[in-house]
Amino acid sequence: MHDDLISKPAIEVKNLQKVYLARDKKKIQKTALKGINLTINKGEIFGLLGPNGAGKSTFINILAGLVIKSNGEVNINGYNLDTSVREARQSIGVVPQELTLDxxxxxxxxxxxxxxxxxxxxxxxxxxxxxxxxxxxxxxxxxxxxxxxxxxxxxxxGKAMVHSPPILVLDEPTAGVDVELRRHLWEMVQDLNNKGTTILLTTHYIEEAEQLCDRIGILNDGNLVACDTKDKLVSLIDKKELIVKLQENFISIPDSLKDLKPIIVDKKTIKFIYQPSNLNFHKILKKINSSKLNIIDFEINETDLEEVFLSITQKNSSINL
Ligand SMILES: Nc1ncnc2c1ncn2[C@@H]1O[C@H](COP(=O)(O)OP(=O)(O)OP(=O)(O)O)[C@@H](O)[C@H]1O
Ligand SMILES: [Mg+2]
Known part of the structure; x- marks a missing residue:
């Protein structure tokens, strides 16, 4: 490989668009990708999440040469998919979502x-x-x-690995695979990655993305709506829950706590939902103590990736990212 190609990203996509042309009588076109910009670096395990129909397979099938893009630029391992098709294809192994075996x-x-x-x-x-x-x-x-x-x-x-590609792309590799084999596939993916293979995978298992991926992109309705490390995505939500168990039953919430908008769970339990960016847990505890309530136990619930995913992909979300 030329020196200038070594430093190139594994996958670089600029303004990628796909419009599926209508074949039905109503002539309704479907814009499956609405201008995606994404760079996946060499050595990364990158996870693409998104609800059904978000455009994940369209994206992957364009990389694989199974779907022709409508617009935009795709570079694989530094090779342009339009001008260096052969080199681009040699650089990538793709496992499509649909089982296609003779x-x-x-x-x-x-x-x-x-x-x-x-x-x-x-x-x-x-x-x-x-x-x-x-x-x-x-x-x-x-x-x-x-x-x-x-x-x-x-x-x-296995078929995607025969030419030892430096980039392996897996579209829902563990769909329909039992728990033991799923773990085995994860190990294999990690092992290949440790030996230098860049991995791009799509999945519906959020746990899979959490465990395996260095960075996660969330596709929704043809747009890449978030792209970052798991920790950064989770911090975007800026929400934690503190659940406090008290020694005695309380009759009503003390006035001094009302600005924290507590939620009564039961006679001895109160929940506080707060934004770690402008309130910390010590401040809440201090206020509770000064209101003469005796805490016997507490629990903090952190946001997880699933919550991030739902808040981004559900249309009626109250959280704007
Ligand atoms: N060959 C096609 N012709 C017309 N529309 C298509 C075609 N393939 C996909 N679509 C549409 O494009 C959109 C994106 O589909 P795609 O298969 O890329 O989604 P996906 O994110 O992979 O979904 P899933 O999680 O169900 O696999 C969907 O609305 C789908 O109906
Ligand atoms: Mg798909």
Missing amino acids: PFFSPRDSLELQAGMYGVRKKDRKTKEILSALKLTDVANGYARRMSGGMKRRLMV
């Missing part, structure tokens, strides 16, 4: 065929290693149509 090929044949398509020479092929890493060795010679859904998805992951 039912009459065995996993071994599928991997060999895919490697052949990418021009990987026989001596450089890693079919055996890939089968083993994906725990498919036992079924390597059977028909793909006899495999379970989870096995098929793993084989799809």
